Amino acid sequence: MTTSVRRPCVLLSVLLGLSLGCATARPQAASAPLETSAPLVAQEADAVFTGHRFQDGTVLPEVRIHYATLGTPRRGASGAVTNAVLLLHWTSASGDVLRSKPFQDALFAPGRPLDATKYFLIFPDSVGHGRSSKPSDGLRTRFPAYGYRDMVELQHQLVTQTLGIRRLHAIVGLSMGGMNAWQWSELYPDAVEGVMPIVSLPTRIAGRNLLWRRFVSGQIRNDPEWKDGLYTAPPRGWLEAFPVFRMMLDGVPHLQAALPDAQAADAFIATARAQAAGMDANDVLYSLESSRDYDPEGALGDIQARVFALNFSDDEFNPISLRTLETLMPKVKRGRFVVQEGSASSFGHFTQAHPELWAEQVAAFLKFLEEG
Known part of the structure; x- marks a missing residue:
């Protein structure tokens, strides 16, 4: 209905x-x-x-x-x-x-x-x-x-x-x-x-794609601040995982050109952490793990x-x-x-x-x- x-x-x-x-x-x-x-x-x-x-x-x-x-x-x-x-x-x-x-x-x-x-x-x-x-x-x-x-x-x-x-x-x-x-x-x-x-x-989903998902999920689930999903602030594990999450989305040639020094890399990490703070860790966790049943081959x-x-x-x-x-x-x-x-x-x-x-x-x- x-x-x-x-x-x-x-x-x-x-x-x-x-x-x-x-x-x-x-x-x-x-x-x-x-x-x-x-x-x-x-x-x-x-x-x-x-x-x-x-x-x-x-x-x-x-x-x-x-x-x-x-x-x-x-x-x-x-x-x-x-x-x-x-x-x-x-x-x-x-x-x-x-x-x-x-x-x-x-x-x-x-x-x-x-x-x-x-x-x-x-x-x-x-x-x-x-x-x-x-x-x-x-x-x-x-x-x-x-x-x-x-x-x-x-x-x-x-x-x-x-x-x-x-x-x-x-x-x-x-x-x-x-x-x-x-x-x-x-x-x-x-x-x-x-x-x-x-x-x-x-x-x-296998290999690099699977490892990326398991890493981010683990950073959320294994963080004491996650509190079995009952957190009141973004778990630090999620904030630390998101720069890796974001890096994997980008292209190697583009990052090579866009991040020529430590200052640029630090700015990328800071921006990613700020972005992660505006996202809900449980929503992200569920969305990443939802791919478990995907296998159309x-x-x-x-x-x-x-x-x-x-x-x-x-x-x-x-x-x-x-x-x-x-x-x-x-x-x-x-x-x-x-x-x-x-x-x-x-x-x-x-x-x-x-x-x-x-x-x-x-x-x-x-x-x-x-x-x-």
């Missing part, structure tokens, strides 16, 4: 930090110069799902999923919506970041690849994030230990039950959102025409949607030296991928937050969909 309350919101710029085929391509700016445009007006609402059961067996009386939309649904001869695109955010962020001015100008403004006058764009806050239900609302460590599948199931309920959309034209997901996109294509093969996972891989051959995967060569979370996409993408019936080359002016994994560097790849994805 769902209820929904809608309200308009003018899109303003927000910080792009954390609230939190087989081709190689160099970073590309959009084909035309980006111009400042008037802020797009979104509709925001909360969908409330009653008696929802999570994968760990926990049932909450109500689960709130906050979301926003841009554009107008268009319907085909059958009455079904034909232009819906779901946009999924990364870990510890929310849909707000994907509606910020850089994303608007690079992707959603008139003439851009996901022109909001052409597409109906949907921006949910995944469970555990943003203004959706999350541990910091009050339950703290009594909140369900949600996984990525829980995220996707609630996204699907939002799309199908609340918005009444049987089939999405596309999903564009970034990092965690990219992994959610892979899951959508397997769990709901008839519910989406094409997916574009960005800075994510279609295999379980075994069902790649069953995917019916067109898949256009985009990664960056300077992404330390998804090292290109592992050749994961080269190995696994042939299993996808209608799949392509691009590894875009990084540089001192890109940002590693966090190039995802600079859509002007990859907007042309979104255009290529949409053209790929038209081929079908």
Whole structure:
């Protein structure tokens, strides 16, 4: 069961930090110069799902999923919506970041690849994030230990039950959102025409990515100031872990250029600590550990949607030296991928937050969909 309350919101710029085929391509700016445009007006609402059961067996009386939309649904001869695109955010962020001015100008403004006058764009806050239900609302460590599948199931309920959309034209997901996109294509093969996972891989989280998550989780859980989630101030373990968290998001060439001396490095650490102080440690802990159930590799051959995967060569979370996409993408019936080359002016994994560097790849994805 769902209820929904809608309200308009003018899109303003927000910080792009954390609230939190087989081709190689160099970073590309959009084909035309980006111009400042008037802020797009979104509709925001909360969908409330009653008696929802999570994968760990926990049932909450109500689960709130906050979301926003841009554009107008268009319907085909059958009455079904034909232009819906779901946009999924990364870990510890929310849909707000994907509606910020850089994303608007690079992707959603008139003439851009996901022109909001052409597409109906949907921006949910995944469970555990943003203004959706999350541990910091009050339950703290009594909140369900949600996984990525829980995220996707609630996204699907939002799309199908609340918005009444049987089939999405596309999903564009970034990092965690990219992994959610892979899951959508397997769990709901008839519910989406094409997916574009960005800075994510279609295999379980292991290696450097797993170590990073376990390190940060351990720094929180093993800190006496965490107090089993009942802290009254940000645990020091979390404040000390976040500079490493933030460093891993950036690109090696970029950090080499941006941090030439100890003073610059100390400033980076101080800024990261200040940012961490504004984040809730339990929310971060849950979001990092929610990836435990992610492993789409075994069902790649069953995917019916067109898949256009985009990664960056300077992404330390998804090292290109592992050749994961080269190995696994042939299993996808209608799949392509691009590894875009990084540089001192890109940002590693966090190039995802600079859509002007990859907007042309979104255009290529949409053209790929038209081929079908």
